[in-house]
Amino acid sequence: MxxxxxxxxxxxxxxxxxxxxxxxxxxxxxxxxxxxxxxxxxxxxxxxxxxxxxxxxxxxxxxxxxxxGGQVTGSLSGDQAMLSQLRKTHGNDAADFIWHLRWEGHDIIRERIARYAIDCDLKTGHLQTAWHERDVPEYQQMLQLAHSYGMEDDVSWLSRDEVHSILDTPLYHGGLRNRRNLHLHSxxxxxxxxxxxxxxxxxxxxxxxxxxxxxxxxxxxxxxxxxxxxxxxxxxxxxxxxxxxxxxxxxLFPAVLGNMTTQILDAELAAKINSEDLAVYDSRMVLDYYRLTADNRLMFGGGTNYSGRDINNVADTLRPSLESTFPALKGIQIEYAWTGTAGIVMxxxxxxxxxxxxxxxxxxxxxxxxxxxxxxxxxxxxxxxxxxxxxxxxxxxSHRRVPGAQIFGSGMLALGMWYYQFKEKLAG
Ligand SMILES: Cc1cc2nc3c(=O)[nH]c(=O)nc-3n(C[C@H](O)[C@H](O)[C@H](O)COP(=O)(O)OP(=O)(O)OC[C@H]3O[C@@H](n4cnc5c(N)ncnc54)[C@H](O)[C@@H]3O)c2cc1C
Missing domain, CATH: 3.50.50.60 (FAD/NAD(P)-binding domain)
Known part of the structure; x- marks a missing residue:
């Protein structure tokens, strides 16, 4: 194919x-x-x-x-589980090991792009937004942790108003801006x-x-x-x-994620909705992620299906989230919409x-x-x-095994994710 x-x-x-x-x-x-x-x-x-x-x-x-989504972030999946397993054997060194591991991929990618002159629209800058007010304390802890590892210049906290001065959105209660993270044409x-x-x-x-x-x-x-x-x-x-x-x-469980891009936005509109050209994702378990492409389209993804089944109409599924994120894009044309399968581990x-x-x-x-x-x-x-x-x-x-997971997806995982989404909806 x-x-x-x-x-x-x-x-x-x-x-x-x-x-x-x-x-x-x-x-x-x-x-x-x-x-x-x-x-x-x-x-x-x-x-x-x-x-x-x-x-x-x-x-x-x-x-x-x-x-x-093309977002290269230091969000190492399973970091907390790794930490608790590693602490048993490596004590406090475990935290340092995991922290440094987070950033190694960035260095490899940057170095490879430079060494082999790979043209892939590399940009820097990322914002992890707080969807709920109650997410803010955890973000403040992440900020302290980053600063304790000397990343004062790279990672900063943006208040709700500061986020709204960069993104033209009514959403979010603040966010962590990370200048070391990257985004690119994957x-x-x-x-x-x-x-x-x-x-x-x-x-x-x-x-x-x-x-x-x-x-x-x-x-x-x-x-x-x-x-x-x-x-x-x-x-x-x-x-x-x-x-x-x-x-x-x-x-491993297959999870199907949706992704799409809008028509090309004129430069003024692109700068209005995302003035610092940051890649963004939010704090929810089933999150939205977006960024501007090199030709000024909004790439917007989300709608993860943890049962492993395909998402029927990606553009229709994701449009309400895109429009509530950026009301200025109401009715915008979606030119490409697709799905992909990621591998999730329990x-x-x-x-x-x-x-x-x-x-x-x-x-x-x-x-x-x-x-x-x-x-x-x-x-x-x-x-x-x-x-x-x-x-x-x-x-x-150590990992848990659930027979049939790769072929059928996991009913348990799908149910768990549905529960998180339901709880998040209730909490507003
Ligand atoms: C929609 C979506 C959005 C995502 N967004 C992000 C993001 O913004 N940031 C991020 O860090 N990660 C993101 N991810 C996850 C990231 O894309 C994957 O973790 C990563 O690409 C995995 O790379 P891989 O090479 O392991 O797997 P894949 O890229 O899936 O490659 C596996 C390859 O193996 C081939 N293959 C399989 N079986 C065989 C076989 N029997 N013989 C020969 N070839 C075979 C397949 O054809 C396939 O090309 C996203 C994933 C999806 C689906």
């Missing part, structure tokens, strides 16, 4: 046409999946001198990496990284679905028209793969590990995957070169 019709594909720099695998090849590392996890891992490994092949069932960036980053990987000798195969993975003594990926024999395998298919059910079944800690001694996997970033996928790509590459410190931390986290 080709990429879906969305804003990202309509503004794509590089229409990739990597070949389909036809025949058998041998490499050091074979990777399943051409999203951020697979491609960033390939870049890391090729930079370290390994021979690498990537198989993508469709096109590079076809999955969540080419459909997301698909152009992903295909740019793929181009970088190819320039380093990585063999990328598109329209090449992996049908079977073999670990153990003779690791290999099997596709319809060929086999890749490798020393190690990296499974990076996230919410879209059905491989290794025995080892990974029931650990405790929100990314699933990173290894089975059969040589099959590594990384998936499940619970909606915060742009930075995290780049962090875990580096962690896996380090593990493959013998530096196991961070890999062992990730692989050591």
């Amino acid at each position: 080709d990429r879906i019709d969305n804003y990202y594909t309509a503004t794509l720099n590089d229409h990739t046409a990597y070949p389909t695998l036809d025949g058998d090849i041998d490499v050091d590392i074979a990777v399943v999946g051409g999203g951020f996890t697979g491609i960033a891992t390939a870049v890391e490994l090729a930079e370290r001198g390994f021979s690498v092949a990537v198989c993508e069932a469709h096109r590079v960036g076809w999955g969540a990496s080419g459909r997301n 698909l152009n980053l992903c295909v740019g990284e793929a181009r970088a990987a190819a320039s380093l000798g990585v063999q990328i195969f598109e329209q090449t679905k992996v049908l079977d993975i073999k670990g153990g003594r003779k690791p290999a990926l099997k596709t319809a028209n060929g086999t890749i024999r490798a020393k190690k395998i990296v499974l990076a298919g996230n919410a879209y793969h059905r491989l290794a059910r025995k080892q990974l079944g029931g650990l 405790n929100r800690i990314p699933l990173v590990g290894k089975f059969e001694n040589n099959v590594y996997y990384a998936q499940g970033y619970s909606g915060h995957g742009i930075a995290t996928s780049h962090i875990v790509a580096e962690v896996i590459a380090e593990a493959l070169t013998g530096t196991l410190e961070k890999f062992d931390v990730f692989a050591g986290f």
Whole structure:
């Protein structure tokens, strides 16, 4: 299948046409999946001198990496769960470890964009808004924490009036502005990284679905028209793969998120609704997220369906939220609307590990995957070169398994999310 019709594909720099695998090849590392996890891992490994092949069932960036909100934030999913598990083994160092981990993805992405001259509309600045008055104390704590780590210049608290002087909205009770966070054209980053990987000798195969993975003594990926024999395998298919059910079944839930872009806004209107060109998301469990694109469209996402089923009419579903956020955009034309599937983990800690001694996997970033996928790509590459410190931390986290989750979604998770939405509606 080709990429879906969305804003990202309509503004794509590089229409990739990597070949389909036809025949058998041998490499050091074979990777399943051409999203951020697979491609960033390939870049890391090729930079370290390994021979690498990537198989993508469709096109590079076809999955969540080419459909997301483009917000690169330090919101490491599962941070609280990680902290409480890590404290048992690492004491107070756990907090420092997690804090620094939050920002590593930003550095990797910035450095990669610069090194390989990737054109992906990189911008800085993010606002995490307080939907309820009662969210403010928690935000103040986050502010104190950021300042205690020396981020006084990057993170500041904006009062309700200050938020309203930047965003033309009646919503929110204040917000945390973060100048270190980024936003960008996600698909152009992903295909740019793929181009970088190819320039380093990585063999990328598109329209090449992996049908079977073999670990153990003779690791290999099997596709319809060929086999890749490798020393190690990296499974990076996230919410879209059905491989290794025995080892990974029931650990990840597909959640469908909606996203859309408006018609191009004239510069004056764009500056009126979001004068600092910030990426924004709010404090609710099921949140809205938005930003301006390089050509001044509003990209607006939300409406997460935790049962794993598709969202019927994304534009109609999201329009009421868009218009209550920005009344000035009432009746605005929606030019692209689409969905994508993210991988959610029960405790929100990314699933990173290894089975059969040589099959590594990384998936499940619970909606915060742009930075995290780049962090875990580096962690896996380090593990493959013998530096196991961070890999062992990730692989050591415990996770709950719910049979059938990946195929059917989780009724329990959907119910839980419905409950949060209902509570939030009641609270106003
Ligand atoms: C609508 C939406 C909005 C989001 N917004 C944000 C955001 O603003 N900020 C943020 O940080 N995160 C966001 N996310 C999450 C983020 O996009 C993902 O966490 C991240 O892209 C995951 O990358 P990945 O490479 O692991 O998975 P994917 O990008 O989904 O890539 C997996 C790839 O594996 C391929 N594949 C699967 N099975 C096989 C197989 N058998 N053989 C070969 N190939 C296979 C698929 O075709 C796919 O291309 C959002 C997600 C969605 C869906």
